[in-house]
Amino acid sequence: MPAGAIVRVENLHKHFVRGSEQIDVLQELNLEVPEGEFLALMGPSGSGKTTLLNLIAGLDKPSSGRIVVADEEISGFSEGQLAKWRTRSVGFVFQFYNLLPVLTAYENVELPLLLLPLPAAERRKQVLTALDLVGLSNRVSHRPGQLSGGQQQRVGIARAIVTDPTLIVADEPTGDLDAKSADEILNLMIELKHGLNKTILMVTHDPRAAARAERTLHLDKGQLVREEFASASALFHRTEPE
16 A cells, blocks of 8 residues: 555445346545545535445445455455454544434444453443543533433544544434534534544535545546545634634
């Protein structure tokens, strides 16, 4: 893998079969993502952006082509190998948070660690560190119903980083938030990128969210059709206090 590239996609093809029809979702796609980059994926519905995100995150397997993440060729992994790899290597941020309502913020963030062979004291240390990084040290005992949408998404981000993953993948992370909360979440993601050198891949329909990423790739009909780079002022924008 070239120096600095943490993700490499080569000649990627993905198709689905519906009845007797083959539907090509991604076609001979090539992509490199440097370590520590905040990358946005945009495109119309059906363009293949979520499929690409899922393939890089190990949630699906390509029909052909190679996907290499941190020198591991995950496209050749079995389902069992992919499940183990995802647990330690990928943090997921979802549009609708996917928090369990009966669990506290602490317990929701702890969930990924329960799949790893860690002692309770180490789990507690990592959970509290993650919640502190997202500014929720004073909400550890709150359940999702007691938190605002922005706070729930912060819990979701804490859950995504608690295992110290190689990649953070975010599918419409601001899609269910008002403009102010969305901007705060994007600021947090940028801070995590710089502070922890995390590589972030984000699917979004929102041009304002995409503008906060360092690079935006536009997909259409399964192919990359355009690439844009953000200005420095967009990357370091902060929400003005009310």
